[in-house]
Amino acid sequence: SQELEQSPQSLIVQEGKNLTINCTSSKTLYGLYWYKQKYGEGLIFLMMLQKGGEEKSHEKITAKLDEKKQQSSLHITASQPSHAGIYLCGVTAAGAGGTSYGKLTFGQGTILTVHP
Amino acid sequence: GAVVSQHPSWVICKSGTSVKIECRSLDFQATTMFWYRQFPKQSLMLMATSNEGSKATYEQGVEKDKFLINHASLTLSTLTVTSAHPEDSSFYICSAPLASLKLFGPGTRLTVL
Numbered sequence: 001s002q003e004l005e006q007s008p009q010s011l012i013v014q015e016g017k018n019l020t021i022n023c024t025s026s027k028t029l030y031g032l033y034w035y036k037q038k039y040g041e042g043l044i045f046l047m048m049l050q051k052g053g054e055e056k057s058h059e060k061i062t063a064k065l066d067e068k069k070q071q072s073s074l075h076i077t078a079s080q081p082s083h084a085g086i087y088l089c090g091v092t093a094a095g096a097g098g099t100s101y102g103k104l105t106f107g108q109g110t111i112l113t114v115h116p
Numbered sequence: 117g118a119v120v121s122q123h124p125s126w127v128i129c130k131s132g133t134s135v136k137i138e139c140r141s142l143d144f145q146a147t148t149m150f151w152y153r154q155f156p157k158q159s160l161m162l163m164a165t166s167n168e169g170s171k172a173t174y175e176q177g178v179e180k181d182k183f184l185i186n187h188a189s190l191t192l193s194t195l196t197v198t199s200a201h202p203e204d205s206s207f208y209i210c211s212a213p214l215a216s217l218k219l220f221g222p223g224t225r226l227t228v229l
Contacts, residue, residue, distance in 0.1 A: 042222035102213025103150055109159045
């Protein structure tokens with residue numbers, strides 16, 4: 001099975017600082033998803049990456065997938081307290097079809113705290 | 117817009133009782149839904165795949181007789197935790213695929229006393 005390693009496990013930053021969260025896979029990533037979760041709540045979809053070298057941005061968050069498709073990074077610029085939460089990367093099974101479609105395996109998550 | 121809803125959002129029950137959690141896809145159909153469990157300060161762990169019209173597929177280590185899954189229609193899957201015990205207390209989240217998106221419900225917090 002594919003394993004995802006997220007780093008760091010937790011991160012505390014001062015408001016306004018930039019930060020990066022990494023997600024590394026033991027196998028090639030065919031569909032990499034980034035989600036944000038507030039404690040006790042559901043997952044908020046951030047971005048999905050599929051192609052090697054792909055980069056997507058939304059507001060102050062940028063996600064990249066490396067050319068080899070084994071590592072992704074999530075970068076937040078000028079962090080705000082509203083960015084605080086748990087960030088999860090998830091991956092779909094390679095070539096999955098049928099009932100496996102849509103199943104995600106998640107990294108262990110990164111807990112982000114932003115101090116005002 | 118298309119969303120996934122869950123009911124209830126939280127439930128407290130006594131040990132030994134059964135609890136049913138509903139997962140609904142709104143404004144789209146889902147032949148497959150996924151049930152995850154999340155313990156405090158941990159990531160999501162897939163429990164089972166719910167299939168409309170057929171039996172659910174359980175992940176290794178998940179007891180199928182304890183976590184009953186019924187995919188009653190193209191918009192509803194239910195997870196029943198039977199004979200709940202305190203160690204079943206957790207946050208349960210369902211997910212449904214919509215094209216390339218994986219939509220998640222808001223979760224259900226189960227506390228077993």
